[in-house]
Ligand SMILES: Nc1nc2c(ncn2[C@@H]2O[C@H](COP(=O)(O)OP(=O)(O)OP(=O)(O)O)[C@@H](O)[C@H]2O)c(=O)[nH]1
Ligand SMILES: [Mg+2]
């Protein structure tokens with residue numbers, strides 16, 4: 001039988017088939033599948049799998065279908081990619097006004113990940129009820145050189161929630177953002193009665209408390225499948241080479257054809273189109289600095305790796 005993995009918990013995997021949920025383990029042979037070896041776990045949420053039922057309400061996963069894409073992150077010293085989900089239609093970066101503090105650098109890294117995997121990424125900024133005058137305008141300005149879809153919502157007042165729900169209809173989306181931005185609250189607000197657990201942001205540190213502890217997919221009306229995740233604190237791009245970064249940095253990739261050098265890292269090279277666009281204000285300076293920041297991290301990582 002075929003199903004979709006909706007939850008991983010230790011060595012147990014919940015597989016959904018026609019609205020039924022079956023608790024499965026893995027066949028040992030999957031650990032030797034060469035396609036899966038580069039990942040931290042052989043199976044992830046979103047995977048389409050073949051499984052066999054044991055007649056007692058459980059089952060075993062026999063095979064994993066080829067993935068259209070995989071959402072992963074890589075940390076410095078690990079040879080494997082930490083896989084969070086597979087087969088996504090959408091990545092939704094969630095940020096908020098108030099606390100925890102807005103972090104567009106984090107969003108920029110996520111956007112690079114999306115381009116690299118070929119998955120459309122959008123930005124949703126929550127807690128609009130806490131936004132000061134022109135806070136939303138500042139976010140729009142930061143991305144003004146680029147047609148990123150940005151939605152402003154409030155899970156608390158319900159503002160913008162309908163439009164956000166419409167964005168997710170008929171698609172499989174993953175919600176990514178640090179703890180406390182309100183990923184789960186947005187789900188609760190979109191689907192009253194869901195009653196998922198949320199948690200206060202600490203008054204002293206301004207950080208969330210990891211209310212959500214598991215990656216889990218919810219199948220909702222209108223064919224929306226939404227993956228809620230625990231807050232990601234770190235987000236490495238260590239599998240990307242420095243020369244590649246410009247291609248994956250959204251609007252930079254679009255204009256890079258105008259650079260005198262190819263590949264151009266838009267840093268020290270003469271005749272750089274991107275630097276020209278930053279100077280004349282077509283691309284925001286902050287976003288360029290964010291790019292240089294990621295570039296420096298990737299260069300440093302590469303130097304240490306080959307030492
Ligand atoms: N003022 C305001 N507070 C909100 C809003 N949305 C969520 N919150 C609060 O923010 C806190 C964190 O919300 P959660 O939904 O648990 O955040 P999360 O992103 O799911 O956090 P993790 O599961 O830990 O990753 C809770 O105290 C919510 O009540 C909003 O639109 N406005
Ligand atoms: Mg949560």
Ligand SMILES: [Zn+2]
Pocket residue numbers: 256259260264265266267269271272273274275
């Ligand atoms: Zn350039």
